Amino acid sequence: MNAPAYNFAYLDEQTKRMIRRAILKAIAIPGYQVPFASREMPMPYGWGTGGVQVTAAILGPDDVLKVIDQGSDDTTNAISIRKFFGKTAGVATTTSTTDATVIQTRHRIPEATLHAGQVMVYQVPIPEPLRFLEPRETETRRMHALAEYGLMHVKLYEDIARFGHIATAYAYPVKVNARYVMDPSPTPKFDNPKMDNCAALQLFGAGREKRIYAIPPYTTVVSLDFEDHPFTRYRFNAPCALCGADNSYLDEIVTDDKGGRMFVCSDTDFCEQRQAAGHHGTESAAPHKEKAHV
Amino acid sequence: MTTIAEMPAGFADKVLSAQSTFRSVMDAMARPGSVQRVAADVGTPAGMMRGSAAIALTLFDHDTPIWLDAAMSATPDVARWLKFHASAPVIADSSIASFALIGDAANLPALERFAFGSSEYPDRSTTLILQVDSLTQGPAFELKGPGIDGSAVLQAMIKPRDLFQRLSINEALFPRGIDVVLVHDDKIVAIPRTTRLIASGV
Numbered sequence: 001m002n003a004p005a006y007n008f009a010y011l012d013e014q015t016k017r018m019i020r021r022a023i024l025k026a027i028a029i030p031g032y033q034v035p036f037a038s039r040e041m042p043m044p045y046g047w048g049t050g051g052v053q054v055t056a057a058i059l060g061p062d063d064v065l066k067v068i069d070q071g072s073d074d075t076t077n078a079i080s081i082r083k084f085f086g087k088t089a090g091v092a093t094t095t096s097t098t099d100a101t102v103i104q105t106r107h108r109i110p111e112a113t114l115h116a117g118q119v120m121v122y123q124v125p126i127p128e129p130l131r132f133l134e135p136r137e138t139e140t141r142r143m144h145a146l147a148e149y150g151l152m153h154v155k156l157y158e159d160i161a162r163f164g165h166i167a168t169a170y171a172y173p174v175k176v177n178a179r180y181v182m183d184p185s186p187t188p189k190f191d192n193p194k195m196d197n198c199a200a201l202q203l204f205g206a207g208r209e210k211r212i213y214a215i216p217p218y219t220t221v222v223s224l225d226f227e228d229h230p231f232t233r234y235r236f237n238a239p240c241a242l243c244g245a246d247n248s249y250l251d252e253i254v255t256d257d258k259g260g261r262m263f264v265c266s267d268t269d270f271c272e273q274r275q276a277a278g279h280h281g282t283e284s285a286a287p288h289k290e291k292a293h294v
Numbered sequence: 295m296t297t298i299a300e301m302p303a304g305f306a307d308k309v310l311s312a313q314s315t316f317r318s319v320m321d322a323m324a325r326p327g328s329v330q331r332v333a334a335d336v337g338t339p340a341g342m343m344r345g346s347a348a349i350a351l352t353l354f355d356h357d358t359p360i361w362l363d364a365a366m367s368a369t370p371d372v373a374r375w376l377k378f379h380a381s382a383p384v385i386a387d388s389s390i391a392s393f394a395l396i397g398d399a400a401n402l403p404a405l406e407r408f409a410f411g412s413s414e415y416p417d418r419s420t421t422l423i424l425q426v427d428s429l430t431q432g433p434a435f436e437l438k439g440p441g442i443d444g445s446a447v448l449q450a451m452i453k454p455r456d457l458f459q460r461l462s463i464n465e466a467l468f469p470r471g472i473d474v475v476l477v478h479d480d481k482i483v484a485i486p487r488t489t490r491l492i493a494s495g496v
Contacts, residue, residue, distance in 0.1 A: 008309045017355050020316045021392075024353075025417040027323045028473045028486035030440050034417045058320065060313045145413035177440050177488065179469065199443075201324045216324045216441035216488075 031180030049207030051123035071266035302337030327446035365397030
């Protein structure tokens with residue numbers, strides 16, 4: 001083999017220093033989006049360029065890396081990022097949530113409780129929670145400066161006015177440390193409560209939008225809601241067809257063209273661990289038809 | 295006068311030493327009050343502790359103006375070493391510094407002399423790197439805030455003795471503010487702007 005063509009963990013040292021400084025500021029100001037000079041990465045925007053840069057800046061030879069894409073360790077995005085760091089940093093990789101020291105994720109938080117010493121790295125497409133309400137960066141920046149978040153509550157109220165409940169199901173806005181409103185990245189709102197008072201450090205990287213933000217461990221993260229319309233989690237009303245879990249977030253798998261479908265855990269590691277421990281589901285597509293809305 | 299040949303070395307292994315030092319600083323920042331160690335081998339110019347030298351080589355470069363206090367700039371050694379190893383500009387105006395290296399913390403200038411950032415860009419603030427007498431012995435400081443599960447107790451000999459009283463300005467100014475990294479030898483403790491003093495004892 002030839003001499004290594006890349007620096008350890010791909011990025012050059014100056015880029016890592018710049019990202020590391022941004023990460024430290026992000027931890028010091030929880031929920032605030034720190035601008036950073038995002039680099040072009042050897043993958044397209046939308047595949048996790050922000051998360052990959054954050055991971056590359058923190059990763060060391062002793063780390064054990066897990067990468068998930070919608071809860072799954074086995075999809076193209078997860079496998080290619082895991083291989084990328086296996087190749088450029090030579091780090092050990094795993095699919096086990098508890099064994100990992102760094103977990104890069106696209107849009108899920110694992111079901112297993114995270115522990116102190118772990119770092120979650122979220123891939124973020126659009127870091128600005130107010131962007132679809134106010135397109136001007138100058139304005140959203142001032143709104144954050146003044147903690148002027150009425151517009152977000154109006155948006156949630158409009159959900160209630162139109163649908164009778166808060167219909168936002170993912171990227172559900174949260175308030176971090178009672179100050180900044182933050183986009184938790186497009187995780188299902190089922191995962192929002194896991195961010196609150198979490199033992200692990202949570203870092204968020206948005207490559208195209210050039211922002212890094214963070215939630216330190218043991219920090220209050222509150223999902224926005226109203227007294228008469230409190231925040232609720234949502235999950236399909238079914239146990240997992242493979243492991244029988246009735247408390248995990250489920251994916252809906254269409255199995256034929258006659259309306260048959262299965263619900264299975266989105267977190268593949270969680271599901272496999274349960275199956276290995278002897279739990280089994282019905283493995284049937286039939287019995288759990290979605291209930292009609294009354 | 296120090297010539298290049300006499301200048302203390304930088305990191306033995308630039309890439310992995312910077313990485314391990316950064317993780318120590320990141321862990322310190324994410325868990326305020328906890329004592330982290332810098333394991334990396336690093337040369338130190340006169341007046342600089344191992345921890346400060348390692349942090350400098352990990353975070354400083356041509357993008358980060360550095361301010362040195364009187365103790366750090368007593369001899370040109372520190373400024374030369376920073377320029378050679380980190381290419382960091384050493385500046386006289388503390389209000390635009392990214393980092394301030396404080397060797398004689400007893401004479402820490404008023405915090406207003408450093409950058410607090412703006413309400414729109416609170417990240418454009420000065421991070422203080424403060425060398426102190428001990429981070430394992432001395433008066434106890436009980437801390438709370440993000441990163442701390444309930445409360446954390448830091449035992450440290452810190453000058454200025456009213457450091458935490460001075461840092462209470464962070465509460466009024468938030469999200470603007472000053473982040474502090476305390477260094478003693480190879481030990482570091484971070485006090486980000488969100489950390490609050492609950493009580494201090496003997």
